[in-house]
Amino acid sequence: xxxxxxxxxxxxxxxxxxxxxxxxxxxxxxxxxxxxxxxxxxxxxxxxxxxxxxxxxxxxxxxxxxxxxxxxxxxxxxxxxxxxxxxxxxxxxxxxxxxxxxxxxxxxxxxxxxxxxxxxxxxxxxxxxxxxxxxxxxxxxxxxxxxxxxxxxxxxxxxxxxxxxxxxxxxxxxxxxxxxxxxxxxxxxxxxxxxxxxxxxxxxxxxxxxxxxxxxxxxxxxxxxxxxxxxxxxxxxxxxxxxxxxxxxxxxxxxxxxxxxxxxxxxxxxxxxxxxxxxxxxxxxxxxxxxxxxxxxxxxxxxxxxxxxxxxxxxxxxxxxxxxxxxxxxxxxxxxxxxxxxxxxxxxxxxxxxxxxxxxxxxxxxxxxxxxxxxxxxxxxxxxxxxxxxxxxxxxxxxxxxxxxxxxxxxxxxx
DNA sequence: TCTGGGGTCCTAGGACCC
DNA sequence: TCTGGGGTCCTAGGACCC
Numbered sequence: 001x002x003x004x005x006x007x008x009x010x011x012x013x014x015x016x017x018x019x020x021x022x023x024x025x026x027x028x029x030x031x032x033x034x035x036x037x038x039x040x041x042x043x044x045x046x047x048x049x050x051x052x053x054x055x056x057x058x059x060x061x062x063x064x065x066x067x068x069x070x071x072x073x074x075x076x077x078x079x080x081x082x083x084x085x086x087x088x089x090x091x092x093x094x095x096x097x098x099x100x101x102x103x104x105x106x107x108x109x110x111x112x113x114x115x116x117x118x119x120x121x122x123x124x125x126x127x128x129x130x131x132x133x134x135x136x137x138x139x140x141x142x143x144x145x146x147x148x149x150x151x152x153x154x155x156x157x158x159x160x161x162x163x164x165x166x167x168x169x170x171x172x173x174x175x176x177x178x179x180x181x182x183x184x185x186x187x188x189x190x191x192x193x194x195x196x197x198x199x200x201x202x203x204x205x206x207x208x209x210x211x212x213x214x215x216x217x218x219x220x221x222x223x224x225x226x227x228x229x230x231x232x233x234x235x236x237x238x239x240x241x242x243x244x245x246x247x248x249x250x251x252x253x254x255x256x257x258x259x260x261x262x263x264x265x266x267x268x269x270x271x272x273x274x275x276x277x278x279x280x281x282x283x284x285x286x287x288x289x290x291x292x293x294x295x296x297x298x299x300x301x302x303x304x305x306x307x308x309x310x311x312x313x314x315x316x317x318x319x320x321x322x323x324x325x326x327x328x329x330x331x332x333x334x335x336x337x338x339x340x341x342x343x344x345x346x347x348x349x350x351x352x353x354x355x356x357x358x359x360x361x362x363x364x365x366x367x368x369x370x371x372x373x374x375x376x377x378x379x380x381x382x383x384x385x386x387x388x389x390x391x392x393x394x395x396x397x398x399x400x401x402x403x404x405x406x407x408x409x410x411x412x413x414x415x
Numbered sequence: 416t417c418t419g420g421g422g423t424c425c426t427a428g429g430a431c432c433c
Numbered sequence: 434t435c436t437g438g439g440g441t442c443c444t445a446g447g448a449c450c451c
Contacts, residue, residue, distance in 0.1 A: 012433095033437035040433090040437070056436040074437085101433050101440095183431060214443065216431095243439055295436090335438085 003115055003162060004232070005107050006137045006145040007090060007122070010153055012103035013041035016082045017072055019131035020401045020409060028069040032057055035247050035392045036073055073394035081402045085130045093122045096234045104149075106142055106232055119158045138162060142230040143223035146180045147171075147198070164226065171224060172199035181220050186213055198224060238341075239276055244269045245286070245335020248390045252331040257389035258287070259318045265336045266317040267381055270310040271368055273338055279306035281340025283313060285320040288333035295332075300324060306342055309360045310367070310381050313338070334390075 009015060013031040018024045028045035032038065039046075039055045049067050051060055057071070064071055083102045090097045094107035109118055119136040126134050137148025139161040151170060152159035161167045177187045179198050187195075189212045195201050201209075202224045210218045219229045244265040252258055262285060273280055286299025300320055307313065317336050370379045399407035 035435090035437075038436055054436080058435040061435095076438095103433075181431065185430060216443065237441085240441070241439090245438065247437065333437090 002108055002228075003112055003138055003140055004142050004145040004228075005094075005109065005115075005119060006100075006142070006149040007086075007105050007107065007126070008135050008137070008149040008153075009086065009103040010133045010135060011041055011043055012083075012132075013074065013079055014043045014046075015132045016079050017075075017398055018043075019082070020398070024070060028067055030060075030064075030069060030071050031074050032071055032394075033074060034394070035249060036071075036395055037247065040074060071396065073397040075398050075400065077400045077403055078398065081400075082130060082132065085402075086126055086132060086134070089126050089129050090122065093118065093125070096232055098233045099236070106145065108232055115162070116158055116160050119160075123157050133157075135159075139167075140226050141223040141228045142232075143180055143220055144226065147174065147178075147224075150178070167226065168199065171202060172197055174198040176201050179220070179224070181216065182213075186217065189213060239278065240339070240341065242269050242272050242276075242278070242280070242338040242341070243335060244272075245333060245337075246390075246392055247288070247333040248331065249393045252334075252390050253328070254389070255322065255325045258325060258331060258334060259321050261334050261390040262317040262321050262336060263314045263381070265334070266313040267310050269336055269338050270308055270313045270364070271371070273308040273341070274344070274364060274368060277344045278341045279308045279344045280304060280313070280338035281306045281342065282338070283316045283320070284337040284339065285317055285324065286335050286337070287324060287331055289329050289331050298324070301337070301339070303340070306340070308344060308364070310364055311360065314381060 014024075014029045017029065017031065024043075026045070027043070028049055028051075029043040030039045030046050030051060031041040033040045036057055038057055039051060039053065039060070042051050042053065046069055049063060049069065051063065051069070060069075063069065079102060083099075087097060087099055087105060090105055090107055093109070095110055096108055098106040100106055109115060115138050119138055123134055123136055126132060134157070135149045135152040136158045137145040137150070137152050138159070139145040139148050144161050144167065147170065148159045148161040161170065174197060176182055176190060176195055176198050177184065179201070182190075182201075190201065190204075193200075193204055193208060193212070195204065202221055204221065206218060206221070209221050213220075222229050246261070246265070248261070252261070266283075269280075282301055282303050284299055284301030286297055288295060288297045290296065300323065302316060302320060304312070304316060313336075321334075367379050367381075399409075401407055401409050
């Protein structure tokens with residue numbers, strides 16, 4: 001029976017910050033989203049003080065002041081780089097690693113002997129090379145490995161659910177909403193069947209599960225019963241979309257500011273598409289504002305002949321903005337989505353091509369290279385403007401210790 | 416009085432994840 | 434006054450076809 005391991009970094013963003021600021025160890029720490037809007041990572045101490053996941057920052061301001069909670073603005077450049085370092089360690093231990101998210105990886109070991117010992121060794125090595133604490137769950141399926149790693153965080157870092165008796169016991173004491181893939185809505189649909197725990201869920205009849213949650217729910221139930229349905233994705237799946245969106249630091253009323261924001265987002269998205277070797281056949285623009293005290297979103301998209309050219313995408317985004325703009329509306333957020341993605345090398349090129357397409361591609365490549373060398377945003381297109389009109393708040397961002405020379409940490413040896 | 420059936424493709428929206 | 438951003442997959446319903 002092949003076993004899956006899930007390696008999960010504890011409180012990932014907070015742990016990344018602590019790796020470079022050991023003085024934060026033992027103190028309550030939170031990391032905040034864009035605009036310092038809400039909490040996206042909490043240390044154990046912060047959780048113990050009652051700070052909820054995704055808590056709006058303004059709601060916990062009093063708690064922060066009272067207990068001296070350290071609040072930091074998110075530094076994704078640092079987190080992505082730390083994530084890469086963790087994967088590098090994992091790859092030395094396992095032939096196939098699936099990077100499921102920035103802080104979680106599934107893997108299988110080459111054979112099934114001494115699994116717990118291997119998991120412990122891997123955990124120790126991640127700690128040694130990156131400074132990050134991780135938990136490891138071992139189980140015959142991915143869904144169970146996930147459950148195992150959640151539980152492992154409280155139980156010494158490694159938990160094996162390969163034993164069916166232990167497994168059933170854990171399922172029976174786990175609320176069904178703590179299962180990967182079941183949240184509030186699905187739990188509500190299961191409630192009429194008397195389902196409260198994960199164990200209850202696994203004992204439902206297949207037909208009932210399927211009528212309540214569809215095919216996905218049924219697969220999940222099998223996984224929890226120990227029958228593997230989800231395989232390890234050794235290569236990342238082809239990307240379906242590229243999104244760049246932001247909430248504004250303050251409401252935006254002018255078309256000009258919206259267009260400069262969208263121009264910037266389009267340039268970022270184009271850059272990301274090029275990095276992945278993709279062209280977009282569709283570009284969407286969306287705006288968010290409030291009506292009757294409720295958030296509203298609206299948008300529209302256009303088809304394009306496949307491209308990843310920044311100026312083209314910037315123009316398309318601005319044209320849509322112009323079309324959607326309503327005078328007097330207090331815009332709170334905006335974003336662009338690239339869809340209809342296809343590999344850039346197989347994409348059909350424009351029939352009437354006078355050579356300008358290739359010229360533009362060379363220009364894009366040069367801009368990307370310079371930005372990579374000099375720091376993001378060093379070089380910009382005319383259409384993207386940095387603007388105080390829509391910029392976001394981030395009061396306390398840590399330096400990019402691992403990815404920018406100027407942020408390199410100074411270390412002095414005591415003599 | 417009667418109102419096919421089956422297939423595909425596309426889209427919007429729901430639900431979930433980290 | 435202040436509530437993130439970036440994704441995926443599934444489903445239901447409409448349009449269209451034979």
